[in-house]
Amino acid sequence: MKLAQIAGFLGSGKTTLLIDVSRELVLRGHRIAIIVNDVGEINVDAKFIESYGLKAREISGGCICCQIAGSFANTIAVLHNTFKPDIIIVEPSGVAIPWGLKRAAEYSEEETDVIIEHAPVITLVDATRIELLMDAVRRLVETQIREADVVLINKVDAATEEQIEKSRTMIKKINPNAEILLVSGRNQVGLKEVADIIETRVSPRYDEAVEKELLRKQYGAG
Amino acid sequence: MEDDDELHLELHRAADELGKYAAKMHVHDPQSFTPDKAKRFMDNLLNAVAKECFKDGADLIGHIKAFVTAPTGTLMGSLVDQKVGVQLTSTLENGKFEEAEVTLHVIVHGIWDDKVRDATRRAIKKVIKEHDLELEVLKDHFDTEKSIEHHLKK
Numbered sequence: 013m014k015l016a017q018i019a020g021f022l023g024s025g026k027t028t029l030l031i032d033v034s035r036e037l038v039l040r041g042h043r044i045a046i047i048v049n050d051v052g053e054i055n056v057d058a059k060f061i062e063s064y065g066l067k068a069r070e071i072s073g074g075c076i077c078c079q080i081a082g083s084f085a086n087t088i089a090v091l092h093n094t095f096k097p098d099i100i101i102v103e104p105s106g107v108a109i110p111w112g113l114k115r116a117a118e119y120s121e122e123e124t125d126v127i128i129e130h131a132p133v134i135t136l137v138d139a140t141r142i143e144l145l146m147d148a149v150r151r152l153v154e155t156q157i158r159e160a161d162v163v164l165i166n167k168v169d170a171a172t173e174e175q176i177e178k179s180r181t182m183i184k185k186i187n188p189n190a191e192i193l194l195v196s197g198r199n200q201v202g203l204k205e206v207a208d209i210i211e212t213r214v215s216p217r218y219d220e221a222v223e224k225e226l227l228r229k230q231y232g233a234g
Numbered sequence: 235m236e237d238d239d240e241l242h243l244e245l246h247r248a249a250d251e252l253g254k255y256a257a258k259m260h261v262h263d264p265q266s267f268t269p270d271k272a273k274r275f276m277d278n279l280l281n282a283v284a285k286e287c288f289k290d291g292a293d294l295i296g297h298i299k300a301f302v303t304a305p306t307g308t309l310m311g312s313l314v315d316q317k318v319g320v321q322l323t324s325t326l327e328n329g330k331f332e333e334a335e336v337t338l339h340v341i342v343h344g345i346w347d348d349k350v351r352d353a354t355r356r357a358i359k360k361v362i363k364e365h366d367l368e369l370e371v372l373k374d375h376f377d378t379e380k381s382i383e384h385h386l387k388k
Contacts, residue, residue, distance in 0.1 A: 021296075022252070022296035022297045022314075022341055023295065023296060023297045023314030023315070050339070053256075053375055054256035054257065054258050054337060054339070054373060054374070054375050055337075056256075056299055056300070056301045056337045056338075056339045059301050059303065059308075059337065060301055060310045060323075063308045063310075063325060138314075140315065140318075141314075141315060144294060145294075148251075148293065148294045148343045148344075149251065149252070149294075149343060170318070
């Protein structure tokens with residue numbers, strides 16, 4: 013079973029993209045389940061996603077990569093045993109760290125007979141608000157970009173050329189290895205490409221040694 | 235794992251620079267909602283919340299969104315950028331309804347949860363009055379720093 017993460021700061025268009033990509037994958041014959049981890053115990057996204065006829069589960073009470081990793085693993089195991097999706101798409105809250113989420117997802121292998129495969133980690137960047145975000149919540153945005161395999165510059169229909177180029181330069185500086193795609197959730201530009209990425213490509217499983225080395229290089233820790 | 239924990243704590247704290255408030259409410263309209271009236275209510279509510287939060291010191295919207303569940307369908311509203319305005323997605327069918335459930339989520343940068351709660355409650359009160367509605371808060375939530383508690387050394 014494949015697990016795909018769609019990360020990004022609040023308002024970057026995660027939920028809209030997640031719904032459209034899920035519908036595209038359903039059309040391609042996949043059985044899709046969605047897990048959302050909103051802030052606090054009152055969740056708004058799961059209701060919205062379900063209004064599109066998609067299968068959604070909400071997890072609340074903390075961050076799914078650490079604090080409630082057990083609940084996350086259990087939810088994956090229960091979905092596997094009952095709904096039997098071949099792809100689970102996760103919309104983490106703004107604080108989840110992708111490698112932590114990979115590790116938490118793999119805990120589900122201890123609960124049921126499932127093998128987790130990871131799709132490339134996707135992070136959305138809102139091109140129209142890039143300067144504002146880098147001023148206010150730089151560290152959070154940088155981390156989400158650093159941990160991504162693919163960074164989507166979203167809202168290109170509304171952004172200026174200058175904003176798009178600024179976003180691209182910033183992403184390359186933070187994560188030179190990331191693949192960059194221009195998308196527009198509103199106009200569904202790039203939708204099929206994102207579905208292809210989730211459908212056909214994989215990202216490595218959690219490896220503590222690799223992640224520690226990454227941390228040391230990126231944050232100067234250790 | 236100490237380095238990981240420190241990084242994780244820092245990220246949670248970065249996220250907790252965002253003030254958060256969520257509420258689940260029951261709304262009653264004695265004159266009945268039409269789809270257009272529900273949309274106007276949603277637009278006014280989200281803009282009023284943004285205005286009150288900025289008045290109290292917020293400098294960036296994370297997101298302000300609400301989901302209305304009515305007998306005739308659903309309505310989602312989202313405000314991220316005031317220049318762009320409220321984005322609405324509706325499945326409301328033609329026809330009137332008196333009762334609806336509204337879930338509201340507010341995350342802004344620059345003020346803490348208690349201020350977001352107070353600003354949001356002021357905005358709700360104002361918009362409810364303007365639209366002649368009756369409202370009951372069924373459940374609400376705000377918890378500054380609760381999400382990083384598990385990382386703090388006792």
